[in-house]
Amino acid sequence: MDILLYLIPIALSLGLLGLFGFFWALRNNQFDDPEGNAQRILRDDD
Secondary structure: OOOHHHHHHHHHHHHHHHHHHHHHHHHOOOOOOHHHHHHHOOOOOO
16 A cells, blocks of 8 residues: 555656646647648649
């Protein structure tokens, strides 16, 4: 049971780190045009 004193704060900090990373990516417009990128790779621009 002593290991829970270490694992719970580690799990919470990793969860907060992931949440912070998601909001950072959202704020920096990383998810703006996912459909356009999927179509852009199929175009042949010779």
